[in-house]
Amino acid sequence: MPVDQLSTTFSALADPTRRAILERLADGEATVNELAEPFPVTIQAVSKHLKVLEHAGLVTRGRAAQWRPARLRGRPLEDAAGWLARYRQFFEASFDRLDAHLRTLQGERDG
Amino acid sequence: MPVDQLSTTFSALADPTRRAILERLADGEATVNELAEPFPVTIQAVSKHLKVLEHAGLVTRGRAAQWRPARLRGRPLEDAAGWLARYRQFFEASFDRLDAHLRTLQGERDG
DNA sequence: GGTGTAGTCAACCTACTGGTTCATCAACCG
DNA sequence: CGGTTGATGAACCAGTAGGTTGACTACACC
Numbered sequence: 001m002p003v004d005q006l007s008t009t010f011s012a013l014a015d016p017t018r019r020a021i022l023e024r025l026a027d028g029e030a031t032v033n034e035l036a037e038p039f040p041v042t043i044q045a046v047s048k049h050l051k052v053l054e055h056a057g058l059v060t061r062g063r064a065a066q067w068r069p070a071r072l073r074g075r076p077l078e079d080a081a082g083w084l085a086r087y088r089q090f091f092e093a094s095f096d097r098l099d100a101h102l103r104t105l106q107g108e109r110d111g
Numbered sequence: 112m113p114v115d116q117l118s119t120t121f122s123a124l125a126d127p128t129r130r131a132i133l134e135r136l137a138d139g140e141a142t143v144n145e146l147a148e149p150f151p152v153t154i155q156a157v158s159k160h161l162k163v164l165e166h167a168g169l170v171t172r173g174r175a176a177q178w179r180p181a182r183l184r185g186r187p188l189e190d191a192a193g194w195l196a197r198y199r200q201f202f203e204a205s206f207d208r209l210d211a212h213l214r215t216l217q218g219e220r221d222g
Numbered sequence: 223g224g225t226g227t228a229g230t231c232a233a234c235c236t237a238c239t240g241g242t243t244c245a246t247c248a249a250c251c252g
Numbered sequence: 253c254g255g256t257t258g259a260t261g262a263a264c265c266a267g268t269a270g271g272t273t274g275a276c277t278a279c280a281c282c
Contacts, residue, residue, distance in 0.1 A: 004127055006127075007125050007126065007127050011122075014122035015118060016117075016118050017240090019118075022198075031258075031259090032258070032259060032260095033258065033259085041241070041242090042241080042243085043259070044260080045240070047259065048239090048240075048241085065248090066249045066257065066258045067249095068260090072201055074198050074200075074201025074202050075202075077198045077202070081195040081202070083130070084188055084192040085192070086137070087133075087183075087192075088192075090183060090185025091185050091186075091192070128270090142228075142229090144228065144229085152271070152272090153271080154230095155229090155231090156270070156271055159269090159270075159271085160270085176228090176278090176280070177278060178228065178279095179228080
């Protein structure tokens with residue numbers, strides 16, 4: 001029974017169609033029809049997915065004439081990434097190195 | 112219909128009990144009874160959660176006498192974090208500014 | 223071999239999910 | 253006004269998820 005924000009977020013991300021929708025929205029806002037185009041499901045199904053994403057705070061909806069463009073909101077993604085970041089020590093090589101590199105860069109700039 | 116790895120991972124993370132189990136396992140391996148102790152559910156339910164986590168590749172099980180200790184595996188978490196990292200630009204706070212700053216620096220250098 | 227402890231299997235129940243179809247609302251356009 | 257386009261609402265359905273209880277397997281120890 002997912003009620004907390006993090007559960008809602010991860011749950012929303014657990015569907016490939018919804019992740020694809022978010023990927024599309026990363027390029028800018030889009031209408032339901034535009035979003036539905038690549039998928040072999042009905043518009044209504046996509047509309048439902050958008051409801052889920054909206055409920056999770058991952059998208060907001062605008063209103064322009066008869067269109068209700070969806071726009072990405074990153075906040076919950078940031079929280080999810082924050083939760084995952086606590087397990088960095090269990091990740092293997094590459095990310096660690098990237099992170100170390102970023103820290104080094106930052107250190108050079110700030111120090 | 113979550114069949115891909117990422118969907119399986121996010122789906123596994125979408126349950127607060129399972130996330131708590133992972134948090135516990137970050138401190139080292141534990142038996143089913145130890146893992147079940149904090150939760151108001153039966154051992155069987157926790158056993159099921161472990162099955163889900165195992166199926167998602169997030170834990171492996173050992174075998175010592177009648178115990179089957181669970182151990183955290185970070186790999187899928189890394190993949191999930193990798194997916195989320197693509198949305199860094201949509202995060203508001205520090206990372207965003209750092210990123211923008213880095214881009215600016217690079218632009219100055221390259222342009 | 224019998225008893226206690228750790229854990230899983232199986233059957234079952236309720237609730238939710240992702241999808242459908244059909245109907246409806248809202249806004250533009252001729 | 254009437255038709256068309258964009259999108260949602262509602263009812264329904266099959267499958268899955270998370271939980272339970274009860275029975276069972278596996279190992280340890282006397």
